[in-house]
Amino acid sequence: MILVADSGSTKTNWIAINDEGETHFKIDTQGLNPAVFAKETLIDRVVSKQELFDIKDEVKEIYFYGAGCGTQNAADFLKGIFEGIFINAHIEIYEDTIAAVKSLQTDTPGVVCILGTGSNCSYFDGKETHQKIVSLGYILMDSASGNYYGKQIIKDYSYGKMPKELAEKFASEYDLSPDNIKTHLYKKDNPNTYLASVGRFLIENKNNDYAQKILKDGLRFFIENQILQFDESKNVPIYFVGSIAHFLHDEIVEVLDEYGLTLGKIVRHPILTLAESHASKLSK
Incomplete structure (x- = not known):
């Protein structure tokens, strides 16, 4: 076995x-x-x-x-x-x-990205994987991940920067009291998982203009700080793995195009x- x-x-x-x-x-x-x-x-x-x-x-x-x-x-x-x-x-x-x-089942060089609860990026030369940045986890890194988006919308809601109608919907679906948020972040296990569960709201409402901006800004930050660290990125496919990538397929295509990058494929599981x-x- x-x-x-x-x-x-x-x-x-x-x-x-x-x-x-x-x-x-x-x-x-x-x-x-x-x-x-x-x-x-x-x-x-x-x-x-x-x-x-x-x-x-x-x-x-x-x-x-x-x-x-x-x-x-x-x-x-x-x-x-x-x-x-x-x-x-x-x-x-x-x-x-x-x-x-390995899940891509290819020997074609490409930049391989993970977008799930967390995020990561590496370059695959056709045989070996190369990484320039070691992830420092959900507090400092993980751009464009589920927990990253959770942090963004909790902050925007708390600062009163979220559109009123969307904020009301957000508050009706989640307990956004300061005590509850701080308990999940500082006292309970899995704060990154909690943030990712909140970030799901952004994806579920991604047709909203505000949500689109937050989602695409996160992807831009990921591209500029992760993908573009590899000089080869302009000439090879950009592959994605993970649930966030799966649900943001269209947004990924659009933002990659802004940087002259080409999507290879997305693997969810x-x-x-x-x-x-x-x-x-x-x-x-």
Whole structure:
């Protein structure tokens, strides 16, 4: 049995593959970002999932691709947690950008971007992945991500900069009291996930002129600070992976065009092609 996982801060997609290379199950758990969550939280999110607990001694290999795994310390930290649960497994931990590249199933060079709860960007030369900026997480970086947009609209609402009709709708759907916001940001787990859940409002109302401006400004900031760091970006396709990218397809095309950049394709769920790749090797 092998396990393949693609994890963000909000959710982790798991696929278990049996010895014949067939899918045993597909499940989701909460996110397993080692840069955000404490050891006890990470352990609980794995062992509390019955399907994973039931096969923990049968798993021989784990291929985990995740947000927050971009440094060796973070990868080793998560690997140690898995080794304590899946005691018979060989475990490999990769950054989520590797999952993004593999999910594209291409050997064509391109800039590969992740837009989900968080964001990231790397250059794929056809064989290897290169990164110039190590993400510093949701407080300082993650432009054009779900949590980035959540921060923008909470601030605009609080400063009275959101259009009145949209602000009223926003307030009717979310508890925007200062106490509630501060509790989620400073006292509860997963502040980045909370912000991303709020940021969803912007996408659900993206036909509004205000929402369009915020969304496109975020994409412009991401392009200028992430994509354009690579000189090759003007001459290769720009690929995107993640739910935010999926829902902002049209906006991405428009803003890329402003910078003379070309969209390659958008993949919403990398886990499917990742699992197919690992299953094909197992069945040979």
